[in-house]
Every structure is written in C-alpha cells, then in structure tokens.
Amino acid sequence: MAYPFPSDAWVQALKEAINTSQAYREAAKTWEGDFFFVIEPDDTTTLDKPVTLYMDLWHGECRDAYVVADPASHRQPEFVISAPYAVWRQVVTGELDPIKAMMTRQLKLQGNLMKIMRSVKAAHELVRCCTMVPTEFPDQPTTS
Amino acid sequence: MWFFRSPEIVYGKEALSYLEQLHGRHAFIVTDATLVERGFLERICRHLRRAGMAVTVFADVEPEPSLETVRRGAQAMEAHQPDWIIGLGGGSCLDAAKAMWVLYERPDLDPDAISPLAPLGLRQKARLICIPTTAGTGSEATWAIVLTDRSAQRKLGLGSPEVLPDIAIVDPVLTQDLPPALTAATGMDALTHAIEGFTSTWANPFSDALCVHAARLILAHLPRAVHHGGRDPEAREAMAVAAAMAGLGFGNSMAALAHALGHSAGAVFKVHHGRIVGLFLPYTIEFTAYHGEGRYQALARSLNLPAQDDPTAARTLAATVRRLAEDIGEPSSLQALGIARSALEENLERLCDLVDVDPTVVTARRVPHREEVRRLFLYAYEGRPVDF
Numbered sequence: 347m348a349y350p351f352p353s354d355a356w357v358q359a360l361k362e363a364i365n366t367s368q369a370y371r372e373a374a375k376t377w378e379g380d381f382f383f384v385i386e387p388d389d390t391t392t393l394d395k396p397v398t399l400y401m402d403l404w405h406g407e408c409r410d411a412y413v414v415a416d417p418a419s420h421r422q423p424e425f426v427i428s429a430p431y432a433v434w435r436q437v438v439t440g441e442l443d444p445i446k447a448m449m450t451r452q453l454k455l456q457g458n459l460m461k462i463m464r465s466v467k468a469a470h471e472l473v474r475c476c477t478m479v480p481t482e483f484p485d486q487p488t489t490s
Numbered sequence: 491m492w493f494f495r496s497p498e499i500v501y502g503k504e505a506l507s508y509l510e511q512l513h514g515r516h517a518f519i520v521t522d523a524t525l526v527e528r529g530f531l532e533r534i535c536r537h538l539r540r541a542g543m544a545v546t547v548f549a550d551v552e553p554e555p556s557l558e559t560v561r562r563g564a565q566a567m568e569a570h571q572p573d574w575i576i577g578l579g580g581g582s583c584l585d586a587a588k589a590m591w592v593l594y595e596r597p598d599l600d601p602d603a604i605s606p607l608a609p610l611g612l613r614q615k616a617r618l619i620c621i622p623t624t625a626g627t628g629s630e631a632t633w634a635i636v637l638t639d640r641s642a643q644r645k646l647g648l649g650s651p652e653v654l655p656d657i658a659i660v661d662p663v664l665t666q667d668l669p670p671a672l673t674a675a676t677g678m679d680a681l682t683h684a685i686e687g688f689t690s691t692w693a694n695p696f697s698d699a700l701c702v703h704a705a706r707l708i709l710a711h712l713p714r715a716v717h718h719g720g721r722d723p724e725a726r727e728a729m730a731v732a733a734a735m736a737g738l739g740f741g742n743s744m745a746a747l748a749h750a751l752g753h754s755a756g757a758v759f760k761v762h763h764g765r766i767v768g769l770f771l772p773y774t775i776e777f778t779a780y781h782g783e784g785r786y787q788a789l790a791r792s793l794n795l796p797a798q799d800d801p802t803a804a805r806t807l808a809a810t811v812r813r814l815a816e817d818i819g820e821p822s823s824l825q826a827l828g829i830a831r832s833a834l835e836e837n838l839e840r841l842c843d844l845v846d847v848d849p850t851v852v853t854a855r856r857v858p859h860r861e862e863v864r865r866l867f868l869y870a871y872e873g874r875p876v877d878f
C-alpha cells in the first residue's frame with residue numbers, strides 16, 4: 347500500500363525505513379539533531395494548510411517521528427526546514443538534491459547548514475530512505 | 491535554480507596597473523614576507539599611491555593561516571579604516587584577506603558563522619581585490635575560505651557568496667619566476683579544480699565551459715611552465731588564466747572526492763594542498779568511473795582523449811593525469827611522498843574521520859563508505875590503480 351504524504355502513517359513508514367537501513371545507520375552514526383519539516387500548501391497540491399513533521403535523528407537511528415498538531419507549543423527542534431509542497435515532492439522522490447535546494451533557499455533552513463554539510467552521507471541516505479517509502483502524493487489534478 | 495557568480499576579472503600583461511584606476515582613500519594589503527622580498531609589494535604600493543590612496547601593509551600571513559592571524563589582521567584594519575582590502579599572494583594570503591575583511595566588516599561575528607546562508611552584510615566599509623601570485627588555488631575567483639584552528643587542530647572550511655572578491659587581478663608577471671616545484675604543485679591544484687568542477691554533481695553549463703577550457707590550457711601549458719619557467723611567458727600566462735578559470739568553474743559547481751581525501755591527508759601529513767589533491771585525483775576518478783553518468787566521457791571528448799564509454803574515459807583521464815604528474819615531477823603515491831606505512835596505518839582512522847566530515851563529499855558522484863575510504867588511502871599509498 348502507499349502512504350499519503352505528508353501524514354503520520356507516511357512519517358512512521360519513513361521511520362521504519364530509516365531504522366532498517368544499514369547504510370543510514372553507518373552514515374549517520376555520529377549525527378545528533380532533530381527536525382521540523384514544514385510542508386506548505388501551494389497551487390500544485392490539494393493540501394490546504396501547512397503540515398509539520400517532527401523527526402528526532404540520533405546516532406544512526408530515528409527515535410521519534412510524527413505529525414505535529416501544534417508546532418507553536420512543541421519544543422523547538424535544532425533544525426527547521428520549510429518549503430512549498432512542490433519542492434518537498436522533488437526532494438522526497440530524489441529529484442532535487444536537498445543541500446543544493448538549501449543553497450538556493452528553495453528549502454528554507456533555520457539551523458546550521460555547515461553541520462548538515464558535514465553529514466552529507468547521512469543526508470543522502472535519508473533521502474534514499476524517503477524514496478523507498480511507497481508514497482501517494484496529494485497533487486492538484488492538472489486541468490488540460 | 492542555480493547561480494553563476496564571478497568577480498570582475500582583470501587579466502594579462504600590465505593588469506596590475508588597473509589598480510591606478512581605482513577610486514578610494516585607503517588600501518590595506520594582506521600578504522606574506524616572501525612577497526615583500528620578491529618586490530611585488532612595492533610595485534603594487536606604487537600603483538595604489540598613483541591612484542591617490544594611502545596604503546597599509548599586513549605581511550604576517552603564514553602558510554595555512556590561523557584564526558589568530560585573521561583576528562590580528564582584522565584589528566589592524568579596524569585601526570586604519572581602509573575602503574579597499576587587497577589580498578596578494580597564494581591561496582593562504584587570499585583566504586586570510588577574505589576572512590580578515592569579513593571580521594573587519596562584522597567584528598561581532600565568529601568566523602565559524604561564515605556560512606553560505608548567513609547574510610553577512612559586507613561592503614559597508616570596504617571592497618575586496620584578490621591578486622594571485624601562484625597559478626593554482628583560484629581563490630581569487632571563489633567564495634571559499636580555508637583557515638586553521640590551531641587550538642582544535644582542525645581546518646575550517648568556510649564560505650559565503652558574499653565573500654567572492656569584487657575584483658580579481660591576474661597578472662602573469664607575478665607567476666613568471668615561480669620555482670618549478672611550486673608551479674607543478676599549484677598547477678595540479680588547478681587541474682583538479684577543472685576536472686572535479688566538471689564531474690561534480692553540481693556541475694552546470696557555465697562551470698562546464700570554464701572547466702573544460704581550463705583543463706585544456708593546463709594540459710597543454712603546465713609541463714611547459716614547469717620545465718621552461720620564466721623563459722616561456724606564454725605558458726605562464728596561459729596557466730595564470732587557467733587557474734582563475736578553473737577557480738571560477740569549480741567555485742560555481744564545487745569540488746569532489748580528491749579534495750576530501752586531500753584535505754584530510756594534507757592536514758594529517760602536512761603536505762602542500764595542490765600536491766596532495768593532485769595525487770588523489772586519478773584514484774578518485776577511477777573510484778567514480780562507473781558512476782560518472784556520462785561526465786567523464788563528455789570531458790574526455792572535449793579534451794580529444796579516447797572515450798568510447800564513461801568508464802573507459804575515466805581510466806583515460808586518470809592515466810593522463812598520472813602521466814602529467816610524472817612529467818612534472820609530482821608524486822603519484824603517498825609512499826613516494828616519503829610517508830611511512832606505519833604513519834599511514836596509525837592515522838588511518840583519523841584520516842577517514844576527516845573525509846567523513848569534509849563538505850566536498852557533498853558533490854561527489856560516488857560517496858565512499860568508510861571501508862572504501864580506507865582502501866582508497868591504502869591504494870593511494872601503494873600507487874595501485876583503484877579496481878573496486
């Protein structure tokens with residue numbers, strides 16, 4: 347079955363993919379840092395409000411992952427990465443290099459970019475895990 | 491979406507005299523003692539005075555400049571309030587000038603905070619000119635800064651697009667009498683920039699054009715520049731232009747694995763940057779041969795080298811780099827550098843740790859796992875072509 351993006355089920359499936367990936371475990375074994383991934387609605391999606399995913403990544407493992415109901419009352423994570431849906435779609439499918447997307451500010455990063463660049467292997471493996479999750483995208487039907 | 495960024499580049503014979511056309515009050519030159527001895531500094535001061543400027547000189551930059559030196563330079567700038575900063579020298583002087591300028595503009599900033607996304611708000615007090623005296627690092631055309639944090643024994647790779655110099659002055663007179671060994675080592679750096687800039691995952695049509703032509707110029711002129719020195723001004727001029735061009739190329743597409751391995755081994759064994767990245771270049775090309783996605787073939791074709799497919803092209807390129815290195819007297823293995831096997835083995839884990847955190851891994855087409863990094867070092871030690 348495919349998991350709807352961005353949902354609790356999807357982020358749980360991603361957590362599962364991360365925790366069974368030997369390559370991620372190896373690449374991220376020194377990584378410590380948690381994230382908000384904020385997916386903002388745009389005209390390519392049927393999403394009608396921003397969705398915030400929380401992920402706690404620690405020493406090659408995903409310790410926690412869920413949709414954040416109320417980001418304002420949630421503990422502030424070390425990194426917040428936000429972007430419109432269309433950009434996330436390309437990142438999650440492996441079409442857009444997330445580091446490059448941060449350099450061009452297509453992905454807006456709050457947090458230390460250099461720390462992420464020093465863990466690029468982990469970032470690559472994380473994207474690979476995303477591409478392994480069967481995903482259903484809430485694309486806006488194109489009218490032709 | 492991507493960017494192409496470039497300084498204004500003034501090049502060729504008498505390019506230095508462009509300094510006389512500048513408008514400003516006070517120029518602050520960042521350089522080292524060697525450049526003072528070679529008489530270049532005096533020449534540059536003369537041009538600046540003709541432009542009606544006061545000149546202050548900081549000639550204390552050491553090879554692999556430290557944070558301490560950078561802080562001292564920034565304080566001296568603060569005392570003199572220059573409106574032009576001029577970096578004069580090899581990569582160390584240019585990088586030091588960039589960093590001092592940032593701290594002069596932003597005394598509140600920790601150098602660690604010079605990152606591609608942090609708005610620095612430079613150019614409120616001064617602008618930056620870089621004048622290279624080697625044909626290699628291309629630092630005059632990039633926004634990268636490499637410093638050494640002596641207290642933590644680590645290299646700091648910093649950078650921000652704002653740090654890109656306003657003007658680069660590439661005058662071949664400055665490299666005319668470069669000794670053969672330095673010509674060779676810095677030339678290998680330029681070649682590595684050209685090849686890695688072309689094969690990096692961030693390569694783009696602008697960087698491609700510059701990297702290909704830089705590689706052509708270097709393959710044709712580096713042996714001449716090394717063997718004939720000042721007797722071959724045409725080769726010197728071509729190398730000066732090629733180094734800036736390669737810098738501009740890879741500065742807009744990033745380097746790759748030869749730089750990651752080179753930064754690591756260079757820091758541990760104290761080897762010249764150009765020499766060590768040039769040494770690793772053929773090994774990393776071979777390692778990436780089956781992951782080039784057509785880039786090696788495209789590059790080899792542009793250089794008129796045999797290239798029926800990507801892996802063949804990669805091997806041809808690696809062989810071409812090895813032949814060039816041999817011709818100009820550059821070492822082709824870590825062993826040939828005089829490193830003891832026991833020293834390599836003792837440091838192997840640290841070498842791998844440093845590669846792991848090197849930002850140039852970001853743009854490598856094949857990112858090695860730790861065991862592969864270990865093997866790359868061992869193969870490069872023995873001079874064995876990579877077959878895994």
Ligand SMILES: [Zn+2]
Nearest residue numbers: 627679683767
């Ligand atoms: Zn270099």
